[in-house]
Amino acid sequence: MSAGIRLEQASVVLTGAAGGIGAPTARLLAAAGARLLLVGRDAARLEALARELDPAARVEGDAGGAGGREGARVDWCAVDLTTPQGVEAVRMMALARRANVLINNAGIASFGRLTALGEAHVAQVIATNLLAPLLLTQALLPGLLERPQAAVLHVGSALGRLGLPGFSAYSAAKFGLLGFSEALRRELAGGPVRVQYLGPRVTETGFNAPEVLAYNQTTGAGSDTAQAVAEALVAQLRDGSAERFLGFPEKLAVRLNGLIPAAMDGAFKAHRLALPAP
Numbered sequence: 307m308s309a310g311i312r313l314e315q316a317s318v319v320l321t322g323a324a325g326g327i328g329a330p331t332a333r334l335l336a337a338a339g340a341r342l343l344l345v346g347r348d349a350a351r352l353e354a355l356a357r358e359l360d361p362a363a364r365v366e367g368d369a370g371g372a373g374g375r376e377g378a379r380v381d382w383c384a385v386d387l388t389t390p391q392g393v394e395a396v397r398m399m400a401l402a403r404r405a406n407v408l409i410n411n412a413g414i415a416s417f418g419r420l421t422a423l424g425e426a427h428v429a430q431v432i433a434t435n436l437l438a439p440l441l442l443t444q445a446l447l448p449g450l451l452e453r454p455q456a457a458v459l460h461v462g463s464a465l466g467r468l469g470l471p472g473f474s475a476y477s478a479a480k481f482g483l484l485g486f487s488e489a490l491r492r493e494l495a496g497g498p499v500r501v502q503y504l505g506p507r508v509t510e511t512g513f514n515a516p517e518v519l520a521y522n523q524t525t526g527a528g529s530d531t532a533q534a535v536a537e538a539l540v541a542q543l544r545d546g547s548a549e550r551f552l553g554f555p556e557k558l559a560v561r562l563n564g565l566i567p568a569a570m571d572g573a574f575k576a577h578r579l580a581l582p583a584p
């Protein structure tokens with residue numbers, strides 16, 4: 307199998323591109339010379355970022371259409387990835403741009419006791435954080451397999467290997483994404499497509515609601531800047547490594563949890579107590 311991705315020759319599809327981690331990632335990838343398709347729901351934010359990175363980027367309503375203006379290194383696609391139409395629109399634009407990298411970064415937050423989470427919210431968390439990246443990967447894979455060197459990188463979470471009180475639905479999705487990533491990596495071994503999983507710890511973006519910030523403060527969770535996570539993501543694309551978790555002691559906790567999960571159960575009383583009252 308090939309080594310990591312050569313970014314100067316890459317054509318990247320980045321979901322959640324205008325978000326906290328997405329935007330610095332897009333800037334680093336553009337600076338490295340990659341072509342970019344920025345994906346998210348908020349057209350105005352995507353367009354502003356696209357035009358910051360490439361003044362030739364398509365403007366809404368121009369004749370550029372799928373694939374953008376000829377020569378534009380950056381284009382954008384405003385879609386809801388939880389819909390079949392959204393996935394299909396990205397697939398068409400990715401094919402036109404001969405994409406060889408998919409970064410599944412879009413996601414939504416979820417926090418609270420399971421009994422306090424609405425049914426529709428739980429369904430949306432699984433649809434956005436697990437089903438959408440799975441179906442988008444499935445849709446783009448035939449095109450990726452035609453490239454000499456390709457990668458699918460999932461932005462998971464430390465909570466994709468370590469379940470904490472208050473994150474049952476979120477962890478269900480992020481653990482699922484890790485299982486998907488591992489199985490697909492083994493399925494595609496020996497071919498041109500690398501499958502990678504990045505597990506950030508708490509990251510300083512607008513993602514986390516005030517009650518999560520309070521919980522993190524009470525439990526002493528460490529955090530990273532979005533820029534640091536973006537740099538780790540780009541480094542992982544370059545080195546081709548399969549799985550990476552960020553931060554210490556999170557890395558240690560993730561590793562121990564994989565080896566001796568039941569023995570770890572007693573370590574989270576403070577987290578349980580830090581949950582909002584039922």
Ligand SMILES: NC(=O)c1ccc[n+]([C@@H]2O[C@H](COP(=O)([O-])OP(=O)(O)OC[C@H]3O[C@@H](n4cnc5c(N)ncnc54)[C@H](OP(=O)(O)O)[C@@H]3O)[C@@H](O)[C@H]2O)c1
Pocket residue numbers: 321322323324325326327328345346347348349351385386387388410411412413414434461462463464505506507508509510511512513514
């Ligand atoms: N921040 C953290 O503490 C943290 C820690 C570990 C892992 N992560 C993971 O890192 C990733 C990025 O998080 P972030 O902190 O950058 O959050 P963010 O700023 O909220 O960005 C998330 C992005 O996902 C996009 N998105 C959400 N639902 C979508 C949908 N249905 N269709 C298309 N796009 C959708 C949003 O785009 P629009 O705004 O355009 O809708 C948004 O730009 C997520 O997968 C998250 O789970 C975050």
